[in-house]
Amino acid sequence: MILRPGTFLQDRYEILDQIGSGGMSDVYKALCHKLNRPVAIKVLKEEFSSDSGFVSKFKMEAQAAARLSHPNIVNIYDVVDEGNLHYIVMELIEGITLKNYIIKKGCLDVKEAIGVAISVAQGIAAAHEQGIIHRDIKPQNIIIARDGKVKVADFGIARAASSQTLSATAVGSVHYISPEQARGGYSDVRSDIYSLGITMYEMVAGRVPFQGDNTVTVALAHLEDPITPPSYYNEGIPVGFENIILKCTEKKPEYRYGTMHEVISDLRKALVNPDGDFVQYNSQVDDSQTVIIGKPELEQIRSGRKIQADPAVSRNGGRNQEQRQERRMEKKPGQQPGSIRTRKQDTDDDINPKIERLLTAAGVVVAILIVVVLIIVFSKVSGLFRSGSPKETESTAEISTEETLSDKKVKMPSIVGLATDIAEQKLKDNGGLYMKVSDYVFDDTLDKGDIVSQDPVEGTVTDKYSAVYVVVSKGPEHVTIDLAKLGLEKMDGASAKTALEGSGLTVTVEQKNSDTVAAGYVISYSPAEAKEGENVTLVVSSGPALVNPVTVPNIAGQTEEIALEMLADVGLVQGTVTEAASETVVRGSIISQSLTANSQVEAGTAMNYVVSSGTVQQAKYKYLASIDKSYSLQNIIGPGSGSTQLTLKIQLRQPVNGKDEVRELMGPVTMTGDQMLPVSFKNIEGAYGVTSGTVEIVNVETGDVINSYSITFIPVPQS
Structure with a gap:
């Protein structure tokens, strides 16, 4: 059921406009007449309202979420049942969803994305501390307010919806759900961490990692497909931030961050040191299947040659996918033993015990052969020193070197000072060597992405197809x-x-x-x-020094009468008054003011302000009435009235939206009983749309209504 503008809920919330619609609910902008503030109302759609079990869960979770209070969470004010309507009243945030912001910008600047991610993570962390898991973190549920604040919405609704079958209504969510949610398993705080990781991915890559023609295809991709590093789509993503995203989006929950506070800690490090290697990976258990080693592979193992695929030529200064992911699999200097399993350990686990014994025996034989060769070479070199000429010595040394460099060995070239991609190609051209980044350091002499050092160093004889560990420059530390x-x-x-x-x-x-x-x-x-x-x-x-400073009051939302009193109380005067239509501020109240509330200004300064003329429709007409009567006070006092005094006032009473509204027409005056009280007003302006009212004479001391007159209001076009 669509709610029309002007509809009242609970005689309190006036629907102003529909501002959104999702798979489960419609969202309206409304005005709370009790507290005179704008609110957002999320109304459950009819297909969900008819499911009593779902409604019960919806109410329970929404009420639990209502106790959350955090600057980065949209506040929930009320959870209401009204007939067939089930709705949540919440804080109205004027702004744009993160999804629309990403669409508008293509992709976010890295620092901007990290700032948004920290704000979102802080809000989610506060919910986790209260035992509440969101289960539907996505850019559509993140709002960026006009003042730049970031807020997370839909706590409670997401948890209630988690029991629903994945269907067309979940198209917007399936791109962000964790693998355990996709398979219908148990989800916890790490599920929110995964969804935040996908959201961060989209912020900097401009797209989600998994796409498909239907929800099932995308859900299966979360379960089975490896995630493409976001730097494939945006080369400007630094290593540190990318590693945070990749850890958040691990398939298995135990490999991700354990808490949202850990995510926040690393995000703050990424702001200070974007290319730092600070992300700590959890120990992973090798659950791969046993691989049967064939004869060619066995020969390569016996000869000491490593099996390597050609490393892809790097993008963005050599930071390709293999480099970034292999950094997680290699043991770094200073790491505790056993913290990360190396490839050698993985290979040892897969070797058959019989093959291992054969390899051990083969190793002994090879060692003996190497010793024999060394003895022969040493003998030849010694003989040259004893009797050979210098020319013969040089020739023999060249022969000796050629004998040492077999088809399985290569002399290490120098790559220090080269750009990463050039260095990587040079290594590949020299015996299939491949590069691994062991660290990134600041260097005042080398450009960002150049090689600072290498291991093994230039001239070292090493195995073909082996790894060369390099330290890469991050450029000057401070520009x-x-x-x-x-x-x-x-x-x-x-x-x-x-x-x-x-x-x-x-x-x-x-x-x-x-x-x-x-x-x-x-x-x-x-x-x-x-x-x-x-x-x-x-x-x-802060402007000129003030001689007689006063604090500016906040008159927004007040009636003009009260506003003038507030100005007079602090020594300010009325400035220029203008009128403007407003869909949120009631007629006759202040919309805005020229001086900033709580600031210091000189006493006597004029304050300009804007008064609401009501909605656009209300601004076209005003409802007017008149009365010309007089009332003899002798009617109530009787004989001797000349010596009796009464304090009286005249007021207008009108029924507005089912409640009486009272407005003073004449302030308290003291009169004697032998006087006539004039009840004469030419243009009484009443409430918009209300055609009836009562003018009342009231005894101020007792509050009693002495006499009353019915009047009729008619609409008059505004001049």
Whole structure:
């Protein structure tokens, strides 16, 4: 059932407009007349409302989620049953979903994506601490508000929906579900971590990793297909952030992060050191099938040659998929023994005991042969020193080297100083050697992506098809930034702070009075130059020094009468008053003000403000009535009334939306009993759309209504 604008729920929430629709619910913008604030109302669709079991679970989970309170979670205010309607009243966030933001931008800047991911992870972590798992983390459920705040929505609804069969209504979610959810298994906090990993993937790659023609195809891909590193689609993704995404999206939950706090910790490291190797991988159990070793492979094992596939030529400075993933399988310097299984360990586990004994015997024979060859070579070299000429010695040495370099050996070339992709190709051309990155370091002399060192070093004789471990330059650690080029003097404080932080600097803001620089704008900054990571002090103008400062009140949402009293109380005066239609602020109340609430200004300053003329429809007409009566107070006092005094007021009472609204027409006045009270008003403006009302004479001291007059209101076009 579609709710029309103007519909009231619980005589409190007025539907203003439909702002969205999903697989389970329709979302409306509404106004809470009790608290005078805009809200969002999510109404369960009819096909779910008819399932009593689902409704019960929906209510239970939504009520559990309502106790969550966190800056990065959309607050739930109420969970309501009203006839066949089941709905949630929640905080209204004016902004854009992360999904639409990604579509708009193509893909996010890495720092921006990390910032969004940290905010989302903090909200999810708060829910996890309360024992609540979202189960449907996706960009469609993440909202970026107009002020830049990031909030996660649909806690509770997702858990209630988890019992539903995967169907067409889940098309938007299946791209983000964890493998255990896809197979219908048990899901926990690590399921949310997987979905967050897919969301981070989409933010920087501009697409989800698994796509298909239907939900089943995509779900199977989550279960079976390896994930393509996001750097395949966006070469600008740094290693550190990519490794966080890959760990979050491991197929098996035990290989992922254990808690959302661990994810947040690594994301913060990625902000400071994007190319750092700080992601710690969980120990993985090799559950692969036993492989039968054929005769060619056995010969290669006996000869000491490693079986390697040709490494793919790298993209983006050599950081290809194999390099990034093999870093997780290789033991790094300083790691604890047994923390990560190496390929050699995996190979040893697969070797048949009989073959192992044969290889051991073969190894002994090979060792004996090597000793014999060394004795012969040593004898020849010794003989040359005793009797040979220099020319003969040189010739014999060349022969000896050629004998040492068999078809299984190669002399290590130098790759230090080369770009990663060039170095990798050079190694491949020299005996099928392949490169593995052991570390990334800052270097002031080499460009980012160049080789700093290699192991084995140049000239070393090594096996063909073996690995060469390299350290890669991250470029200079700190780049000097000329702040004059940023044009900070022409910016306001907020814009200048954003520009500095975007350049990798930290910012301290100081306020200072200035007679020449407008309030909020930059007066000065220091130092003139700074390196990435250093602090810059911004001095921002707070305007001229105040002689008699007063604090500006917040009059937004107040009636004009109350607003004027608030201004007078602090010593401010009324400025320019304008009217504007508003779908959220009731007629006669303040929409906005010219001075910032809680700021300091000089006493006597004029405050401009905008008053609501109601909705667009209400702005076209106003309802007016008039009355011309008089009332003798002798009617209630009787004889001797001349010496009796009464304090009276006149008010208008109207039924509005089922409730009486009272508005004062004449303030309290004190009169004697022998006087006539004039009840004469030419243009009484009533509530929009209400054609009846009562003018009442009220005894202020007792609150009794002494007399009343019925009046009729008619619509009059606004001039």
